[in-house]
Amino acid sequence: MGKAILFSAPSGCGKTTIIKELMHYFDCFDFSISATSRLPRGDERDGVDYYFLTHDEFKRRVAAGDFLEWEEVYSGTCYGTLKSELDRIWEEGKVIVFDVDVNGGRNIKRYLGDDALSIFVMPPSVEVLEQRLRNRGTDSEEAIVKRLARSAEELKQAPQFDVTIVNDDLQRAVQEAKTTIAKFIGWES
DSSP states (O other), X not given: OOOEEEEEOSTTSSHHHHHHHHHHHOTTEEEXXXXXXXXXXXXXXXXXXXXXXXXHHHHHHHHTTOEEEEEEXXXXXXXXXXXXXXXXXXXXXXXEEEEEOHHHXXXXXXXXXXXXXXXXXXOSOHHHXXXXXXXXXXXXXXXXXXXXXXXXXXXXXXXXXXXXXXXXXXXXXXXXXXXXXXXXXXXXX
C-alpha cells in the first residue's frame, strides 16, 4: 500500500482549488477521480473530473463491491471512490490525492489508516462560504440552501481529521498544505 492525501470540506471551501495548486508542485501526486451519479457541470469531462455514471449503474457497481466508499450525498446523487483508482495510482508508484466530501474522507481515512493524511479545509466563516457558493454560479438557489444546511453539520467533523487548514487566504492555505504534506510523504523539492 502506498501513501494517500485526503482533502475534505463542505462544498465551496476551496479544497479543489487548493488541490489544483498542489498538483503543480508535487510531481509524485496523482488524482483519484471520484464517481458520481450527477450530471456534469460546466465543462466537466467524464474520466477527467469525475466518472459520470447513471444512478442505476452506480448502484450496480456498489452491489458488485467496486467502491472503497460511497454515499448518497443528496437524494438521487451519489459520490464514491472506485477501488480501481487506488490500484491504478499505486501501481504507478504515485501518492493518491482524494477530493472527497467529509463522510467520504472519514471513511477512506478509516480504511487506509496511517497511510493517509486527512486534511479538512475550513472556510473563514459561514457567511464567506455562502458567498463563495453564490459566486461560483453553478447551483440553483435550492441547491445552495441544501449545501449550506449540510455544511453546518460537516463543519462539526473537522476535529476528526489529521489537519485543519482555514482557507481565508488561498496562497497561505496552499503553503500550509505543502509544508504538511511534504513532511508526511518525506518529499523534498
